[in-house]
Amino acid sequence: xxxxxxxxxxxxxxxxxxxxxxxxxxxxxxxxxxxxxxxxxxxxxxxxxxxxxxxxxxxxxxxxxxxxxxxxxxxxxxxxxxxxxxxxxxxxxxxxxxxxxxxxxxxxxxxxxxxxxxxxxxxxxx
Numbered sequence: 001x002x003x004x005x006x007x008x009x010x011x012x013x014x015x016x017x018x019x020x021x022x023x024x025x026x027x028x029x030x031x032x033x034x035x036x037x038x039x040x041x042x043x044x045x046x047x048x049x050x051x052x053x054x055x056x057x058x059x060x061x062x063x064x065x066x067x068x069x070x071x072x073x074x075x076x077x078x079x080x081x082x083x084x085x086x087x088x089x090x091x092x093x094x095x096x097x098x099x100x101x102x103x104x105x106x107x108x109x110x111x112x113x114x115x116x117x118x119x120x121x122x123x124x125x126x
Contacts, residue, residue: 001025002024002025002026002028002099002114002115003024003025003115003117004022004023004024004025004097004098004099004115004116004117005022005023005117005118006020006021006022006095006096006097006117006118006119006120007020007021007022007023007120008020008021008120009095009120009121009122010121010122010123011123011125012087012122012123012124012125013124013125013126014087014088014089014124014125014126015086015087016087016124017083017084017085017086017087018084018087018122019081019082019083019084020036020081020082020084020095020097020120020122021079021080021081022034022036022079022080022081022082022097022117023077023078023079024078024079024080024099025078026078027078029073029075029078029080029099030053030054030075031053031054031101032053032099032100032101033050033051033052033053033099033100033101033102033103033104033106033107034050034051034053034071034073034080034097034098034099034100035047035048035049035050035051035097035098035099035100035107035108035110035113036048036049036050036071036080036082036095036096036097036098037095037096037097037098037110038091038093038094038095038096038122039093039094039096039119040092040093040094043093045096045110046062046064046093047062047107047108047109047110048061048062048065048069048082048095049061049062049065049069049070049071049082050071050100050107050108051071051072051073051080052104052107054075056072056073058104059071060107060108064090065084065091068084068085068086068087069082069083069084069085070082070083070085071083080097082095082097084122087122087124088124089124089125089126090124091122091124092122092123092124093121093122094119094120094121094122095119095120095121095122096116096117096118096119097116097117098110098113098114098115098116098117099113099114099115099116100112100113100114101114102114
């Protein structure tokens with residue numbers, strides 16, 4: 001059973017930065033497209049960022065975070081990262097990492113992801 005565990009969330013002020021990490025339990029991590037999603041209370045789960053398998057040469061971002069967030073991966077450590085800069089109150093949500101053992105064209109679609117972490121809370125105060 002593949003396990004993903006997020007860490008790095010917390011309470012910060014607007015304008016601050018945070019780096020989220022997602023540790024995967026298997027070496028097959030490098031073969032997966034990986035994504036970050038978030039869900040705020042009362043809202044649907046939202047795509048945040050995705051990175052292609054292996055070298056991660058492809059990245060894609062949700063419109064609301066583009067230019068502020070950066071996704072990256074370290075396959076040697078089986079770890080996915082999300083660097084979040086210039087955080088805003090509207091970034092407050094539970095952030096989830098997820099693994100997509102499938103084609104890149106599904107990267108924005110949460111329904112195609114097979115494995116999910118339990119989530120980490122990010123709260124941004126104004």
